[in-house]
Amino acid sequence: MAALEFLSKAMVIKQGAEARVYRSTFLGKPTIVKERFPKRYRHPVLDEKLTHRRTVQEVRSILRCRKAGKSRISAPVVYFVDYTSHCIFLEEIVGSSTVRDYIASNQQSGSCRQQDLEQLAERVGRILAKMHDEDVIHGDLTTSNMLLRCSPENGECDLVLIDFGLSYISAFPEDKGVDLYVLEKAFLSTHPNTEALFEKLLKSYTASSKKSPAVIKKLDEVRLRGRKRSMVG
Numbered sequence: 001m002a003a004l005e006f007l008s009k010a011m012v013i014k015q016g017a018e019a020r021v022y023r024s025t026f027l028g029k030p031t032i033v034k035e036r037f038p039k040r041y042r043h044p045v046l047d048e049k050l051t052h053r054r055t056v057q058e059v060r061s062i063l064r065c066r067k068a069g070k071s072r073i074s075a076p077v078v079y080f081v082d083y084t085s086h087c088i089f090l091e092e093i094v095g096s097s098t099v100r101d102y103i104a105s106n107q108q109s110g111s112c113r114q115q116d117l118e119q120l121a122e123r124v125g126r127i128l129a130k131m132h133d134e135d136v137i138h139g140d141l142t143t144s145n146m147l148l149r150c151s152p153e154n155g156e157c158d159l160v161l162i163d164f165g166l167s168y169i170s171a172f173p174e175d176k177g178v179d180l181y182v183l184e185k186a187f188l189s190t191h192p193n194t195e196a197l198f199e200k201l202l203k204s205y206t207a208s209s210k211k212s213p214a215v216i217k218k219l220d221e222v223r224l225r226g227r228k229r230s231m232v233g
């Protein structure tokens with residue numbers, strides 16, 4: 001109840017089918033709260049189970065990324081979790097923009113050097129390789145679920161992964177291959193004519209993980225299955 005009381009004073013920034021996202025402050029810090037509300041169309045017991053599982057998975061994967069040894073994988077700090085109202089209180093990545101907006105605006109205006117986009121793609125590839133080496137499968141990889149936080153002082157940018165609600169832990173190359181396939185589909189449909197850019201991303205993924213050959217093999221298999229499916233209709 002306390003979390004819901006807190007949210008009555010917070011500002012909704014996104015209302016999705018599964019969750020509401022709020023912006024507020026928590027203990028004086030800019031905070032994003034993700035509330036997974038009950039779904040009336042589901043059986044209450046099943047709904048509670050699913051919602052609980054998603055909340056646990058999201059927190060678990062964020063913590064696993066943040067704890068990943070030397071190889072830092074940036075994800076928001078988890079400030080607080082309320083498993084009764086299914087609310088996660090997360091560090092707000094202040095002043096960030098999504099990788100989606102960054103690519104789209106630079107493609108539109110042509111203001112960005114191709115080299116900058118390629119460096120960004122390589123960086124995404126490196127971070128995803130690290131994440132998969134930790135056996136975290138994101139489950140919903142899109143360029144909207146990657147935030148860029150740039151320091152006004154030195155211009156350096158940090159790439160922060162968000163939205164781990166569909167994530168899980170798995171060491172299977174197939175799961176990692178499917179994760180990359182989901183990203184490939186989202187990437188190429190959101191950003192037209194970026195096949196070469198996505199190839200750069202995959203190349204850097206491959207160079208960054210010893211386990212990548214098995215994953216790329218699975219990615220190729222999943223691509224083939226996808227192509228066969230679309231041919232059959």
Ligand SMILES: Nc1ncnc2c1ncn2[C@@H]1O[C@H](COP(=O)(O)OP(=O)(O)OP(=O)(O)O)[C@@H](O)[C@H]1O
Pocket residue numbers: 013014016017018019020021032034076090091092093094096140144145162163164165
């Ligand atoms: N830690 C954060 N810092 C800053 N902004 C955030 C943060 N987390 C989420 N956001 C903003 O809120 C939006 C929605 O968050 P998120 O993707 O986690 O919710 P969702 O309801 O699961 O979204 P979707 O329906 O896209 O899966 C993000 O696109 C981003 O703009």
